[in-house]
Amino acid sequence: MYQAPRGTADILxxxxxxxxxxxxxxxxxxxxxxxxxxxxxxxxxxxxxxxxVGEGTDLVDKExxxxxxxxxxxxxxxxxxxxxxxxxxxxxxxxxxxxPVKLYYVCPIFRYxxxxxxxxRQHYQFGCECFGEDDPIMDAExxxxxxxxxxxxxxxxxxxxxxxxxxxxxxxxxxxxxKNYYSKHTNSLCTDCxxxxxxxxxxxxxxxxxxxxxxxxxxxxxxxxxxxxxxSHFAQLQxxxxxxxxxxxxxxxxxRGLDYYTRTVFEIQPEEEGSQSALGGGGRYDGLIEQLGxxxxxxxxxxxxxxxxxxNIKKENISVPAPPxxxxxxxxxxxxxRDKALKLASDLRQSGVSVIMSSGEKSLKAxxxxxxxxxxxxxxxxxxxxxxAGTVTLRDMADASQKTVIFSEIVSHLKL
Numbered sequence: 076m077y078q079a080p081r082g083t084a085d086i087l088x089x090x091x092x093x094x095x096x097x098x099x100x101x102x103x104x105x106x107x108x109x110x111x112x113x114x115x116x117x118x119x120x121x122x123x124x125x126x127x128v129g130e131g132t133d134l135v136d137k138e139x140x141x142x143x144x145x146x147x148x149x150x151x152x153x154x155x156x157x158x159x160x161x162x163x164x165x166x167x168x169x170x171x172x173x174x175p176v177k178l179y180y181v182c183p184i185f186r187y188x189x190x191x192x193x194x195x196r197q198h199y200q201f202g203c204e205c206f207g208e209d210d211p212i213m214d215a216e217x218x219x220x221x222x223x224x225x226x227x228x229x230x231x232x233x234x235x236x237x238x239x240x241x242x243x244x245x246x247x248x249x250x251x252x253x254k255n256y257y258s259k260h261t262n263s264l265c266t267d268c269x270x271x272x273x274x275x276x277x278x279x280x281x282x283x284x285x286x287x288x289x290x291x292x293x294x295x296x297x298x299x300x301x302x303x304x305x306x307s308h309f310a311q312l313q314x315x316x317x318x319x320x321x322x323x324x325x326x327x328x329x330x331r332g333l334d335y336y337t338r339t340v341f342e343i344q345p346e347e348e349g350s351q352s353a354l355g356g357g358g359r360y361d362g363l364i365e366q367l368g369x370x371x372x373x374x375x376x377x378x379x380x381x382x383x384x385x386x387n388i389k390k391e392n393i394s395v396p397a398p399p400x401x402x403x404x405x406x407x408x409x410x411x412x413r414d415k416a417l418k419l420a421s422d423l424r425q426s427g428v429s430v431i432m433s434s435g436e437k438s439l440k441a442x443x444x445x446x447x448x449x450x451x452x453x454x455x456x457x458x459x460x461x462x463x464a465g466t467v468t469l470r471d472m473a474d475a476s477q478k479t480v481i482f483s484e485i486v487s488h489l490k491l
Contacts, residue, residue, distance in 0.1 A: 082188075082196025084382075093385045096395040097228065101181060101201050104224045108216065110179040110203055115159035117183065121149040127158040127363055128333050138186040152185035155333065156202040156378050157360065158367075164206055165369035174207025181381070193352075193383035200355075202378040209361060209373035211308045214339045215315035217357070221343060221377050222321050225354070228384070229393040232346045233354070236326035237316075238297065239309040240277065242337050243362065245302035250276050252295050260290045280328045296327040305338055312339060335360040339375065345387055354387065355379030402489065404446035404454045404472075405432045408439060412457040419455065419467070419482070426486050447472060453489060 079085055086094060105112075121141050128135050140152040153159055160178055163169075169176050184200045203220060205213055218235065225233055241249055254276050261269060265284040272279060280291050301309065316323055323341075331340045342356030357377025364372035388395065403423060407416040420432045431449060433442045439456070446454045456468040456477075469488060470477045480488050 080196070082190040084195055084197075090385075092395050092398055093388060094381070095398075097201075097381055097384060097388075098181065100224060100227050101179070104220065104227055105179045105203065107223075108177065108220050110177040110220075113160060113163060113178045113180050114182065115153070115156075115163055115180065118150045118152050119159055119162065121151040123158050123162055123367070124151055124154060127161065127335055127367060128155065134186065134333065138188050140185045140187060153182065154186050155184060156180055156182060156200055157204060157333075157335070157363070157376055160202075160204045160376075161363055161367055161369075161374070164204075164372075165364060165367060169206065170364075170370050170372060175213065176206045177203070178206075179203045184378075193386045194380060195382065199381040200378045201381055201384075202357075202376060204374065204376035206364065206372055206374045211311040211339075212315055214308075214312045214359065214375060215319060217375055217377060218316065218341055219319050219321060221355070221357075221379065224379070225343065225384075228388060230384075230387055230391060232387075232391060234344050234346050235316075235321060235323040236329050236342045236344060236356075237313075237323045238326050238329040238340050239301060239305055239312075239338050240297045240330055240336060240340055240358075241301055241305050245300055245305055246297075246337075249295070249297050249300035252300065253277070253279065256294055257290065263287070263290060275334070277330045280330050291328055294328075297330075298325070298327065308338055329356075331356060331358060335363040335366070337361045341377075343379075345390075352383070354383050399429065401431060401449050401451045402429045402453060403431075404442075404449060404451035405430060406439060406442035406446065406454055406456045407433060408456075408458040409462075411459060411462045415462050416455075416457050419457070419485070423486065423489075428486065428489055443470075455485070 121139070124139060125135050134154055139154050141149060144150050160180065164176065179202065181199065181201050183197050185197055187196060188194070190196060203217060205217055222235065240246065254272060257264070257272050257276065257279055261272065263286060264272070265282065265287055268279055268282050268284070268287050279287070280294060282291060298309065329340055329342060336358045338359040338361070340356070340358035342353045344353045355378050357375065359373070359375040361373040364370065364374060405416045405420055407413050416432055420430045423430045431451070433445065437445070443454060451472055454470040454472055456470060461467050466479050466481050467485060468477055469480045469485070
């Protein structure tokens with residue numbers, strides 16, 4: 076028997092109300108901030124991700140689904156959303172539009188990683204990207220958008236973690252200090268961190284191995300090594316978040332997992348659960364557009380995991396709107412009644428009435444049981460007598476009361 080591949084999940088009908096609810100709130104909140112939707116291809120040239128995300132990251136080295144197509148070109152299933160939107164921004168000349176350009180997306184993400192609660196090898200992400208403005212007020216607005224999105228969903232038990240990892244001017248000196256500190260602890264580092272020390276030292280702070288935790292906790296802080304421009308940017312951001320009344324925690328170990336981040340980085344986490352349960356995060360990537368061949372363009376954004384969001388909606392017992400109830404079930408007896416039922420079902424749907432019609436040769440009792448199990452508000456019963464008289468029997472499934480209605484008046488009766 077075939078099974079869904081490991082790390083993937085079917086989104087069954089009973090789960091769909093949660094997804095529709097999240098998507099509805101996404102559309103509502105992004106509209107408030109002037110974001111427009113963009114949808115990019117599911118796969119891109121592999122080089123787009125190795126160049127943007129960075130060699131030496133876990134995502135590039137271990138987690139990408141890369142393959143050669145029939146023309147010999149290396150392609151990769153999208154492992155994160157930002158690079159594709161940056162490519163589209165450059166390709167379609169969006170730098171010529173009034174800035175900032177604000178785009179959002181909802182898309183599947185593919186990572187060959189160990190499946191865990193709310194994070195699958197194919198999972199879904201809501202992301203926003205803002206191009207063309209380096210003012211820290213935009214950092215505050217992007218964070219405010221994410222925060223408002225969660226609050227609109229009804230989530231309350233969340234915390235915002237914030238850090239600044241510097242820019243190309245001040246980060247090299249910080250990385251040198253960080254490497255000097257870690258070089259004194261190499262014997263205690265896990266295997267991955269020993270590799271990170273040479274390839275990607277910033278990621279040392281993000282290690283989840285217990286043996287590395289104490290070392291990371293006492294590591295030098297990036298905010299203590301910021302250049303004046305980055306320090307001012309970070310101070311302004313904190314002021315703006317205060318004006319917006321968004322509480323935050325300075326997290327000196329927060330670096331995010333991708334190489335393109337500069338200055339602001341942030342994560343939104345469930346209270347008391349830690350970064351491995353983060354609902355998402357983001358930050359600035361002011362050098363990425365230029366790195367991918369575009370004009371120098373400041374930019375920032377975030378990505379939020381929809382599966383984890385839904386897990387937390389359930390955990391906080393937030394009720395979501397139920398799908399619309401079935402309005403009409405049509406039961407029939409006999410071939411002539413079947414023909415009449417088929418035409419009636421089509422006419423009712425044309426009028427905007429939801430209908431499920433019986434099928435096969437079930438007894439009337441069995442058809443009524445089916446109508447009840449489907450939650451139909453009304454059942455229309457058609458037999459030989461109804462066909463001759465041009466009527467139907469209208470049954471209220473709530474109290475089992477019935478009345479006879481002529482065909483031409485069915486819709487008006489259903490909409491009482």
